[in-house]
């Protein structure tokens with residue numbers, strides 16, 4: 158029997174790298190893409206894994222790599238849009254470059270990949286598109302306004318895409334992790350410097366302290382990899398897949414709590 162095939166973006170670390178290993182161990186052929194292939198590290202020489210260069214912000218590179226991987230693997234069953242970046246902090250302190258990069262990586266990058274793979278999946282009559290969202294695509298938390306914008310965009314886009322993809326037997330999924338122990342904070346998080354106002358500086362420090370403290374309870378990337386695998390193999394049309402205990406708990410709490418109460422509790426917890 159032919160192996161199933163998957164292409165993932167941002168496979169040089171964290172959830173992306175773990176997902177490549179998870180699928181490969183289960184017999185899938187995987188196109189592990191990353192913007193700098195010298196970072197492939199542990200993925201080199203894994204049977205069934207091929208490394209490709211793909212920077213989601215470069216339209217020609219996206220087109221070229223999708224077509225190459227499609228031809229090499231004789232079709233792609235599942236696409237995972239995982240590449241991510243976070244400009245975190247007070248909006249007034251953000252510059253244009255950070256704002257544009259936020260949407261360019263997390264949202265426009267996802268659209269670029271999907272626009273290139275959709276016609277191929279449509280002609281083939283099947284496929285699954287999996288987009289990495291976050292609990293940050295479902296609720297607004299302090300100092301994440303730019304990151305939230307990108308993940309809310311991914312959520313709304315994916316929810317709508319269902320209707321036009323369905324007639325061609327193309328499934329769409331959203332993965333919604335809570336805090337996950339990856340290098341995101343070190344390598345993909347861009348800390349926005351707060352403007353010189355003591356109230357902004359105080360909020361920034363308290364929020365940052367709170368997030369650092371809660372991150373001690375972050376889940377392992379394998380939890381997300383296994384959720385992606387479940388979403389990839391599911392035959393139904395389920396859209397949202399929270400990943401990890403923390404995500405389930407927070408989404409449940411957010412759903413049952415009136416927003417004014419949620420805000421009050423959030424401000425009380427962080428002391429802002």
Ligand SMILES: NC(=O)c1ccc[n+]([C@@H]2O[C@H](COP(=O)([O-])OP(=O)(O)OC[C@H]3O[C@@H](n4cnc5c(N)ncnc54)[C@H](OP(=O)(O)O)[C@@H]3O)[C@@H](O)[C@H]2O)c1
Nearest residue numbers: 167169170171172212213240241291334336337339341345
């Ligand atoms: N960690 C969490 O708590 C958490 C929670 C919810 C959702 N998520 C989402 O999960 C996804 C993966 O994040 P992670 O936690 O695994 O963080 P990570 O280890 O920092 O991984 C982010 C990946 O995205 C890649 N990337 C950044 N810009 C790119 C571009 N222009 N083109 C291609 N790849 C690019 C990075 O590549 P380089 O190595 O080249 O920088 C890196 O491999 C993201 O979408 C993130 O928003 C994370």
